[in-house]
Amino acid sequence: MGTMTDLLYVNGGTPLSGEITVRGAKNFVSKAMVAALLGEGPSVLRNVPQIRDVAVVTGLLELHGVTVTADDGTLHLDPSNVESAHVADIDAHARSSRIPILFCGPLLHRLGEAFIPDLGGCRIGDRPINYHLDILRQFGAVVDKREGGIHIRAPRRLQGTKIALPYPSVGATEQLLLTAVRAEGLTELSNAAIEPEIMDLINVLQKMGAIISVDTDRVIRIEGVDRLNGFQHTALSDRIEAASWASAALATGGDIYVRGATQPEMTAFLNTFRKVGGEFTVDDDGIRFFHPGGDLRSIVLETDVHPGFMTDWQQPLVVALTQAKGLSIVHETVYENRFGFTDALRGMGATIQVYKECLGGWPCRFGQRNFYHSAVISGPTPLAAADIEVPDLRGGFSHLIAALAAKGTSSVRGISLIDRGYEHFMDKLGALGADFSRD
Numbered sequence: 001m002g003t004m005t006d007l008l009y010v011n012g013g014t015p016l017s018g019e020i021t022v023r024g025a026k027n028f029v030s031k032a033m034v035a036a037l038l039g040e041g042p043s044v045l046r047n048v049p050q051i052r053d054v055a056v057v058t059g060l061l062e063l064h065g066v067t068v069t070a071d072d073g074t075l076h077l078d079p080s081n082v083e084s085a086h087v088a089d090i091d092a093h094a095r096s097s098r099i100p101i102l103f104c105g106p107l108l109h110r111l112g113e114a115f116i117p118d119l120g121g122c123r124i125g126d127r128p129i130n131y132h133l134d135i136l137r138q139f140g141a142v143v144d145k146r147e148g149g150i151h152i153r154a155p156r157r158l159q160g161t162k163i164a165l166p167y168p169s170v171g172a173t174e175q176l177l178l179t180a181v182r183a184e185g186l187t188e189l190s191n192a193a194i195e196p197e198i199m200d201l202i203n204v205l206q207k208m209g210a211i212i213s214v215d216t217d218r219v220i221r222i223e224g225v226d227r228l229n230g231f232q233h234t235a236l237s238d239r240i241e242a243a244s245w246a247s248a249a250l251a252t253g254g255d256i257y258v259r260g261a262t263q264p265e266m267t268a269f270l271n272t273f274r275k276v277g278g279e280f281t282v283d284d285d286g287i288r289f290f291h292p293g294g295d296l297r298s299i300v301l302e303t304d305v306h307p308g309f310m311t312d313w314q315q316p317l318v319v320a321l322t323q324a325k326g327l328s329i330v331h332e333t334v335y336e337n338r339f340g341f342t343d344a345l346r347g348m349g350a351t352i353q354v355y356k357e358c359l360g361g362w363p364c365r366f367g368q369r370n371f372y373h374s375a376v377i378s379g380p381t382p383l384a385a386a387d388i389e390v391p392d393l394r395g396g397f398s399h400l401i402a403a404l405a406a407k408g409t410s411s412v413r414g415i416s417l418i419d420r421g422y423e424h425f426m427d428k429l430g431a432l433g434a435d436f437s438r439d
């Protein structure tokens, strides 16, 4: 990072309009790729976007003996040679991602041990891995913290277990699924996360031969099996990317057809989009999001686990809220530190104040703990061009939206971070009529 090509000049103030396509969800595709490690035969994953997270996981799989070939959005993953691979040092690849921790279960089943380096990922909170390690220990794994990472081994076959999560963590639920499917006996997880990306991972695991049931009360039960096969699957669409473009349409007064966007996974977003004053139409191939003209309305919003309003939708939408009339309140309850990106928006003329209190909703677990996790946005305020540095993936996209909405030429530095999760975003900006140039 920090190269010359990492800088984008954006001449904002024109509505984004046109059509773009969204492919498979980053936060599902990477997990499905890890699931392929569990199969005895090859797997095929379709609708895979060309994003850096996919390249990172590809590298990690290859290090462990999985053959990965890609052609036009289809990945072929062959894990036949994993057993003969040694425990790889995945250090070099891991820095930018949180996926390596999900290799634990599959590697314990196949190799009996794993070394997982300290993790990367966006700096939007402390992002501990205590739930993951507790889960692995409960299956019978032995975890040693070492310099630079953790060493983990299974002295004997992992044993099914009964676990209740303190919070419905997406990653911890995936950790449990990827571990329990080949453990001995029954596993029960209560307070599980039930995000659509997790449901699609369950689809994949079921195709491989797993036995998994999901109850309406966040309880997931898995009957371990002795072997799993490969799978063939088409990834569900990226609802975070779809919502990001929807917010871009709203913030710039534009009109964007997002081919590939799907309604069932976006219910909470669409409700909020409508309440703010955005309009949308759904058809079989995608969703058109547009600003109908007139004033946007302020709202009170709380992020939450599924089926609530996703935390990843929050940052792009906040940019649109700077253009809404009145006071909006956003209470972030998933990550304790996801409002850092508002500094840059303030620098562009937005009126945003952040608070430690739980505003506009229920007290959350961050309430008494000194985190600025509520924001009050007062609008509408015109945005002015500025020099911006991308802080994290979603915050970075939000800055890009702000620069596109602002009159004048902004410089946005660190845009390679956006490649982690937004496929060909500059081509898409071009297709939508944005005026920008690379350094």
Ligand code: EPU
Residues within 6 Å of the ligand: 026, 027, 028, 098, 099, 122, 125, 126, 127, 128, 129, 130, 131, 132, 133, 167, 168, 169, 170, 171, 172, 193, 195, 240, 310, 311, 312, 334, 335, 336, 393, 394, 421
């Ligand atoms: N948590 C713990 N201990 C743990 C794990 C999580 O305290 O061991 C806490 C976290 O600190 C956080 C909360 O639980 O406050 C929720 O975290 P979760 O585990 O659900 O998040 P994750 O699995 O690390 C995934 C996505 C995120 C997305 C969240 C919530 C991936 C690779 N990442 O993260 O996506 O925000 O779920 O939906 O799937 C992004 O795409 O930009 C992104 C950050």
